Amino acid sequence: MKRIAILGSTGSIGRQALDVIARHPERFSVAGLAAGKNATLLREQSARFSPRVVSLAEEDGPGGLLRVATESNPELILAATDGAVAFDAVFAAARRGISIAVANKELVVAAGELLFAAARESGARLLPVDSEHSALFQLLVGEPPERVARLVLTASGGPFWEKSAAEMRDATVEEALAHPTWRMGTKNTIDSATLMNKGLEVIEASRFFGLDGERIDVLIHRTSVAHGFAIFTDGSVKAQLCPPDMRVPIGYALAYPDRLEDSPLWPEVREVDPLAALGAANGSARTSLTFERPDPKRFPCLQLAYEALARGGTAPAVLSAANEIAVHAFLERKLRFDEIADVIAATLEGVAPGELTLDGVRAADRAARAYAASVLQAAGTTSG
Numbered sequence: 001m002k003r004i005a006i007l008g009s010t011g012s013i014g015r016q017a018l019d020v021i022a023r024h025p026e027r028f029s030v031a032g033l034a035a036g037k038n039a040t041l042l043r044e045q046s047a048r049f050s051p052r053v054v055s056l057a058e059e060d061g062p063g064g065l066l067r068v069a070t071e072s073n074p075e076l077i078l079a080a081t082d083g084a085v086a087f088d089a090v091f092a093a094a095r096r097g098i099s100i101a102v103a104n105k106e107l108v109v110a111a112g113e114l115l116f117a118a119a120r121e122s123g124a125r126l127l128p129v130d131s132e133h134s135a136l137f138q139l140l141v142g143e144p145p146e147r148v149a150r151l152v153l154t155a156s157g158g159p160f161w162e163k164s165a166a167e168m169r170d171a172t173v174e175e176a177l178a179h180p181t182w183r184m185g186t187k188n189t190i191d192s193a194t195l196m197n198k199g200l201e202v203i204e205a206s207r208f209f210g211l212d213g214e215r216i217d218v219l220i221h222r223t224s225v226a227h228g229f230a231i232f233t234d235g236s237v238k239a240q241l242c243p244p245d246m247r248v249p250i251g252y253a254l255a256y257p258d259r260l261e262d263s264p265l266w267p268e269v270r271e272v273d274p275l276a277a278l279g280a281a282n283g284s285a286r287t288s289l290t291f292e293r294p295d296p297k298r299f300p301c302l303q304l305a306y307e308a309l310a311r312g313g314t315a316p317a318v319l320s321a322a323n324e325i326a327v328h329a330f331l332e333r334k335l336r337f338d339e340i341a342d343v344i345a346a347t348l349e350g351v352a353p354g355e356l357t358l359d360g361v362r363a364a365d366r367a368a369r370a371y372a373a374s375v376l377q378a379a380g381t382t383s384g
Contacts, residue, residue, distance in 0.1 A: 004254060005032035005072045007065055007089060008080035010041045012185060013103045013129065013246065017078050018045060020251045023264070028254060032072030034065050057085070065089035070096065076254065078129070079104045082185070084365060087111060091358065097122040101253040103129035105200050110317035111361045112207030127253040128208055132201055134249035135228030135240035136209060143230070151211060152229035153201050154221040155294065158193040161220060165298050171337040173330065190327045194340055195294060199305020203316050206309055213309040218302065220292040225279030243279050300341040304348065314354040314364035321368035322347035329376055347372045
C-alpha cells in the first residue's frame with residue numbers, strides 16, 4: 001500500500017482525497033494528517049484512518065505540518081493547504097525525495113521555480129492535482145517535450161462571463177460567489193469570477209511543464225468537461241475530458257503511474273454511458289463542447305498574471321499576495337469588484353523585485369501585502 005500524508009486534511013481537497021483513499025483500502029494507507037482549526041473533523045479522520053502522525057495548527061503551530069511531512073514516513077504527500085503556511089513542510093519533503101501531489105496554487109505560483117529545482121536535485125516527483133494541470137500532465141506522458149507547440153487551459157468563465165463591464169463593476173459578493181459549475185472555497189470562487197484563478201494556473205503550467213507564457217493559452221469552456229489541450233508541432237491536438245469532479249484528478253495523482261480501477265462517477269466501468277463520460281446527463285442522445293476566447297477588457301486579472309510570469313523572479317509572489325488582499329477587501333465589501341484588478345496592478349508596479357530565494361519570496365509576499373493595504377488605505381478603505 002502507498003503511504004499518504006495529507007497537509008490540509010479537513011479542507012475540500014483533503015476530504016475528497018480521503019474519500020478516494022477510503023474506497024481503495026488495498027491501495028492506500030494514511031500516514032499523516034495535518035489540519036488548521038477543525039479539531040472535530042480531524043479527530044474523526046484520525047479515528048477512521050489511524051495515521052501515524054496527526055497535527056492541528058491551532059495546537060501545534062506551523063511545526064506540526066513539518067512533523068507530518070517528515071516524521072510520518074510517507075511515500076506521497078498531498079499538499080492541500082492554502083497560502084504559504086506549508087512552504088517549509090513541502091520543501092523539506094522535496095529535499096528528502098518524497099513525492100508531492102500539489103494542490104496549493106500559492107506554493108507553485110510564488111515559489112515554483114525553487115520547488116522544482118529542489119525536486120530535480122533530490123529526485124522527488126511533483127504531481128499536479130488541479131484538474132487542468134492534471135489534464136496536461138496526462139496528455140504529455142510519453143510525448144517528447146520538443147514536440148509540444150502550445151498548451152491550453154480551460155476555464156468555466158465564472159458567474160460573470162455573460163455580464164457587461166458595467167454590470168460587473170457593481171457586482172455583489174453574493175453574485176461573485178455564485179459559481180456555475182464548481183463548488184470551491186470563497187477565495188478561489190472569487191478568483192474564478194475575476195479569471196485570476198486561470199492566470200495563476202498559467203503560471204503553474206509554466207512551472208510544471210517548462211513553457212513560457214506565450215505558449216500557454218486559456219479558452220472559456222462553460223461546462224468544465226474538457227480540462228486541457230496539448231497542441232503538437234505536427235498539428236495534432238490531444239484533450240483530456242471528464243465530468244467536473246475533483247476526485248478524478250486526485251485519484252490519478254495518488255495512484256500515479258497507475259490509474260484507479262474504478263471511478264467515483266460510476267460504479268463499474270462496463271456500465272459507463274459514453275456520452276455521460278463526456279459530461280452529458282445519463283440517457284442523453286447528444287452533447288456538445290464549445291469554446292470561446294477570454295475577453296481581456298472585462299477580465300484584466302488574467303493579463304496581469306501573464307505580465308507577472310513574464311517579469312519572473314518574485315513578481316508572481318507579489319501578484320498572488322496582492323490578489324489575496326484585494327479579494328479579502330472585496331469580500332468585506334470595502335472594494336468594488338472591478339477594483340480588484342486595480343489594486344493588483346498598482347502593487348505589481350510599486351513593489352521592487354527581490355531575490356529569488358525562499359526568504360526572498362517571503363519578503364516579496366510581505367512587501368506586496370503591505371503595499372496593497374496602503375493602496376486600499378489611500379483609496380479610502382482598509383483590507384483588514
